Amino acid sequence: MCRFVCFLCETVLETGDKNLPSTLTTVFLKFVQQKMMPMQTDVTALQNQESLATLARLAWHLGEKHQSALKSDLLPSKEVKEFALKHGFFLPFAFPNHSDTGEEEFGNTFSDFVIQNFLGALHLILAEEIKDKSLTKYLSFPSKKKKPYNWLDLVPRFLAGLLFLQDDPCYCCLSNKDVKQSTKKQKTLLKYIKRLQINELCPERLLELFHCIYETQSSYLFQHVALRLKPDLSFLGVVLTPPDVHVLHSVLKRSRKEFSLDLRNSSIDIQGLKDLIGLTNVASFRASLSDTLRLWKSLEQTKDYELLKASTEKFVLDPFKAKTMKDISDLSDLVEIQDKMINCVQDACGCSSYEIPAIKNLRKLEFALGPVCGLQGFLKLVEILAAFPSLQHLDLDALSENGIGDEGAKSLSEVFPTLKSLETLNLSQNKITDVGAEKLATALPSLLSLKTLSLYNNSICDFGAENLAKVLPAMASLRVLEVQYNKITGVGAQQLTDSLRKCPHIKNLVMWNPTIPYGVLEHLQQLDSRISV
Template sequence: PILLSSSPPGSLSDTASKATSPSCVSLRSPSHGEKTSLYIFLYIYIYINKSGLVTFIFLSERVKDYIQAAKFHMYQQSLEMEEGLSITFHYVDQHVSQREIYRSGKNTSKCSDKEFAITGRTQRQKNLLHSNVGKSVRCILLLGNAGMGKTTLIKKLCLDWSRNSLPQFDFVFLLDGKGLTLTEPIYSLQTLLFDLSSVAPCVDPNEVFAQVLADPKRVLLIFDGFNELRDYESLLQTQEKDCFTLLQKDSKTQTFTVRQLYSAIFQRLLLPGCTLLLSSRPRGAASQLLRRVDTLLEVCGFTSDSIESYIFHYFTDPALRASALDCLKSSSYLYHLCWNPGLCRLACMVLEQSRNSENLPRTLTELCHQVVSLKIENKDLLLQLSALAWEGVKSNSSTIPRDRSLRVNPFSCLLSLLILYSSKVFNLVYFLRIVSDRSFLQALPFQMGTKWRRRPKREELELTQRIVVGLLFHKKKKLQLLHSHTETVFRNTLISRQGLVAKHLAGLSYSDLGSAQVLELCHYVYEASVSQESKNLPESLRFNGVPLSPPDVFTIKNALLTGAAEGRSFCLDFENTGIQISGLRALVSLNNINSFRACIADVINLWEQLEQSGEEELLQGAVSKFHIQPLKATQVCHIEHLEKLVNIHTNKSSRLSDSILTDGVPAVKDLHKLEFDKQKHKIFIFLDLLDMFDYNLLLFSLEESKIEDQGAEKLASILHSLTSLEVLNLSQNCIGDKGVKKLAHALKDLPKLHCLSLYSNDISDEGAESLAAVLPHMPSLTHLEMWNQCIPYRVLERLQRQDSRILSL
């Protein structure tokens, strides 16, 4: 990923870090080598015209004066994070990566979480801008979990604009996504931009607004914080006829709701040509916006260097700084939690009070508990926040209602982040106070307990369940500070709840849990220290498609080590998880791992790292345990990575020693099932690789890859080497008579082929006859799917009478 400057979070959804050292980062206008990734992205690929020059238009003096005033106002707003915290003093380099979007199924207008392509770490480290050359990018979606610094990144972008670093924009409007909750129809586009956004007061809004309408391509609209919106789909629905007409007129006398105006902007009814930058969390309804998004960016979190830099700027005392860093590194799980910038700040707050590693929290529950204990001493306030947090969980909301006020001035700078993380501690207070055993049991995880649960849980609910379970098994003396019961009532209630949790987890059917649920279970087991539950984990742990963060990897490792103590071994699947290579290494190095699969490029990088560090024994295990069977290529990068692995297998491109690859790569030798899904452009690369060695393939599928006659002829020239092939699927490939004739001649060289599919190609009666002519020479074949629209029905019927192996539609 490309480095960008990003401080810890700093708005209602993101809390900034402690302001300390003014020498952290210079905020002068970025030079060529210093620009943030968003800055580079917006500048190079969106707004430079074909001649390579930024287009400037005439502006009146009053409009120019307003733009300068707006930039000064934006500069002040961007510098102020919260209550005296300035972005100038706590800026830490962070990574942003570009994620691919792919459409599955026939209806590409409907999107789900599965359509965020989760690539490996190596693929993410490619040039962020490489895939956007020549593309029109007008809508960008910025993703990141709570506390990852989305709002801070946006503030940095606004700061760059205020310092004249984005000359392609005359106007930048920063709008709060939570404004969608305003339901009164009292707004126009002008009032939305000048009254609800973070812009300077305008003396003559009519003239400035006219300039905005005249050239919307020079306008950047930023919508920050779409997390609270539940119905994104309504923003993309076609406006009612009367509303559409009024929006087109843009009459100042007509007013609308904020949602209607947002919807019109998304649908390009208002300000067509402007650029939209949206920020949201990766789960939930944000995926409904995918069909309107040109580019998808993700905030990746802190690296080890970022954490150390954060510690450096947080602690001004060198001795305290060194002590804090040593303590943090000695607490492995807490160090992994610091991958999240928001949690990194909470960890620093705890480190300020701890002088040794023994008192540091070892779980997320303990971290939140210690922060609450540090910041809240008033039990009345605690009970208020308990009720507030519980209401938020029930309403799936992480924001404070407008009609609720809390007298928490010393606490306000942390209120947002604690409401999302530490406020989950408050829920235990509420559970112990008012919730019955039955209601409590219904609030526990895995109530559905099956793979067919359609929607993933929101982040707030998942954290609530995880921390509530952890608190029940927390140290009793510390929990006594969080309740208002008598000691006897508290003890009895706590024992009852602990029994319910233990019984609930013990009664789970682990075979029915999906990948995300297995990961959740690992977290619950670790938070509650209920180690006996991990003994029931299935031997094959599949996390395919579930994003894995460093804390996730830590809890998985903890579960695997518990299993190792019982003599158990496991097979792991980390494909499409985005797991870091360091995390992959930590898991693969365990002695009780029989086999694993992950992104091919990441595994190759791991091999090379182990070779460079001289860890030959670990390298040998990483090579021998890796497998890719079966392999289905759904993205272009899958074919590129497979090509690299094949080259290593054939010793054409490898940094590994010959002793490791004496017999080649076992993963390639044991590959028996290979499928390509709609990969027209890269398929010819692999067809060249097929001829290099005997793949021992049993199943080979190129369904809907559009290889046409040229590809069919290429495949026919190498089929003779695939003597073990049993199933060949070439359906929906636009193969005509010329290509099928070449294939028919080569098919006779496949002695074990029993199933051949050629339906929905461009084969006519001539090609069908050529196929039927070779069938007597293929005794192993049992099924031939040959239906094509170009084959006359009578011809197909006659061929079926001649050979019953030819199947009808």
């Protein structure tokens, strides 16, 4: 691609033209024209057009078979071969040694994968045997994800572009065909896109549609697609290259809707992220924390405080799931950068006070680092929990088990007084024993909003149950307590049941344990129907 663009830039500079092609199709249309024009006369023009049409048909049929090379004796004519080599469409190619004779065979291959795609698309337009109604199968945008690799995956873009460039001088010099047939094919494309269920397209297919629409440069199609997009656009896990971001930006800016973008794990670059969130109709966005922080630091360095403020207001963090130590580090950096940004944003925008909304509005935080880094990561997380005043749900229950143990429980209990909005605390499967349960119990009454506490599948015994039982009456907001699959016996179960009588606010106590005799648990259930297994 760089080679083609450099060639065009040199040519444009030589001719004095200041306008560069704006689409992929016009780049290659101009490239092909510039390759042919210097060597073309009125006498050879028709012959070159016929050779190009033959070469285009060859490009398509080879591409359908996932091939780009063929032996010399299979070429349609000597004239086509000379034409292709002279204009740089072909390169000589040596085939692997024949297994029987051991002789090396020679042929030709298309000089570039993209050139073959361009010529293949040109064939679909020029070929009279390809009717307009059958064209849509080459422009399909099914809702399912595309295959990892398609030999002709650029053909739809070139096809869409060429169908809307029939009046372009560069296109006219490549073909002497009647434009009526091409016009019919253009109308077929329009009808097909009109019938598309755009809301049902997966992100990969939606991007491909954007690329095709961009190649047409049709204001009508841009507007048609933009108006039918969902307000919530997710590109989670989809790699967004700079060209992808450019066409996405081109579509979004033509819509009057407000959009919410999910750009996490998309490998989007800083400039692309800056361009998208700079759109006034992008109301909110999610992106990898590390990418977002890099953007903010860049905006701070360039003193673009207006966009810095706008991007912090649009950034969404909730809910956040930490799966690696880097996630925890990035979250810590987010809290730290808020303090650094406050002064510069206040001064630039005249705000009396400022805070990053994503920090203020984080309501659910999941922690799933696993047993190897669980305790280390959690201790670091605890240091910044107080920075999230709206945190309602803290979930430490992971399939891989975090194993924060008693040390983690103790550390968490020390910051309970700062978690004023916490309603759900899930400490299941974390290897907490009576020691950790005692530390938790001492501080639990300071969680004034706590409604659900889960300690499922830990190693809590009767002593831990006793400490929990003591504080239940003081936990006026608590509605559900889960202590099943621990090591509580009938003694601990009885203590919890006795405490439950003093707690009319509690609606459910789940405490089935293999160490509680069945008859005992059944008896306790009869005493209080709020006890369940």
